[in-house]
Amino acid sequence: MSHESPDPRPEPVAPAALVRTDGSVTDRTWDGHLVPEGYSDMIDGVRELLDRIAAAVPGADLVASTTKAVAELNDRFAEHAVAEPDQLSGRLITVPGRAQLAVPAVHIDEIGEDGMSGHVWFGRHFLGSNGVVHGGAIPMLFDDLLGRFAIVGGGARSRTAFLHVDYRSVAPIETTLRVTAHVERVEGRKHFLRGELLDGDRLCAEASALFLTLKDGQQ
Ligand SMILES: CCCCCCCCCCCCCCCC(=O)SCCNC(=O)CCNC(=O)[C@H](O)C(C)(C)COP(=O)(O)OP(=O)(O)OC[C@H]1O[C@@H](n2cnc3c(N)ncnc32)[C@H](O)[C@@H]1OP(=O)(O)O
Numbered sequence: 001m002s003h004e005s006p007d008p009r010p011e012p013v014a015p016a017a018l019v020r021t022d023g024s025v026t027d028r029t030w031d032g033h034l035v036p037e038g039y040s041d042m043i044d045g046v047r048e049l050l051d052r053i054a055a056a057v058p059g060a061d062l063v064a065s066t067t068k069a070v071a072e073l074n075d076r077f078a079e080h081a082v083a084e085p086d087q088l089s090g091r092l093i094t095v096p097g098r099a100q101l102a103v104p105a106v107h108i109d110e111i112g113e114d115g116m117s118g119h120v121w122f123g124r125h126f127l128g129s130n131g132v133v134h135g136g137a138i139p140m141l142f143d144d145l146l147g148r149f150a151i152v153g154g155g156a157r158s159r160t161a162f163l164h165v166d167y168r169s170v171a172p173i174e175t176t177l178r179v180t181a182h183v184e185r186v187e188g189r190k191h192f193l194r195g196e197l198l199d200g201d202r203l204c205a206e207a208s209a210l211f212l213t214l215k216d217g218q219q
Pocket of ligand 1: 030093143144145147148151158159160161162190210212214215218
């Protein structure tokens with residue numbers, strides 16, 4: 001695994017606006033909340049910060065100034081806290097990773113009735129060790145992608161009943177990886193889905209999952 005480049009982050013593949021998969025642009029979440037201008041750029045910046053922090057051994061000056069700046073930001077964001085149904089993080093379906101920082105940012109390239117494909121780039125924030133993506137980040141990717149697709153593919157609100165991941169070969173960080181998801185079959189409320197994570201043609205991990213459409217009133 002090579003780490004020769006001092007700045008291996010890829011160029012953003014698209015302006016970080018709220019671009020729908022059909023190419024149109026919106027300033028609303030899927031359920032109608034207005035998104036402040038620049039919000040997804042802010043999320044991109046924080047994602048990069050997580051990678052930069054993971055990759056750095058900062059001097060004491062930088063540690064002190066970062067601690068102070070983060071404390072100030074925490075106070076400012078606390079002043080803008082809202083109830084869960086009104087929050088933006090996790091609700092921006094058009095932003096890679098839904099603007100939820102724990103979720104790897106999958107960029108969707110193609111989406112259809114029965115499947116989707118996209119790409120993902122794991123930075124140093126997601127390092128397990130020795131140049132390889134953390135084993136816990138990969139189920140997070142699949143849960144989010146397959147769960148989202150369980151909805152896009154015709155399901156209503158659903159929850160993961162099981163998610164099985166097989167790690168077939170190492171997934172390198174700082175590399176553009178391909179991801180796919182497709183519906184295997186639907187049996188009433190039960191949506192069986194499969195996903196793959198690939199480095200070129202090499203299979204890194206594959207997932208099979210069951211998502212259950214929630215019944216009326218089910219939490
Ligand atoms: C334009 C629109 C944009 C929308 C934009 C929004 C985008 C947003 C994207 C979000 C993407 C994030 C997606 C994250 C999704 C989570 O991560 S959800 C969190 C993790 N999951 C959980 O917490 C679930 C916890 N478990 C539960 O709540 C319940 O066990 C479940 C899964 C709801 C099932 O309970 P239940 O509904 O009472 O179902 P139950 O009657 O037990 O079983 C029904 C059937 O399923 C089978 N089954 C149930 N569990 C299992 C199992 N583990 N294994 C095998 N079979 C099972 C049963 O055998 C039964 O089969 P049949 O007898 O009918 O053939």
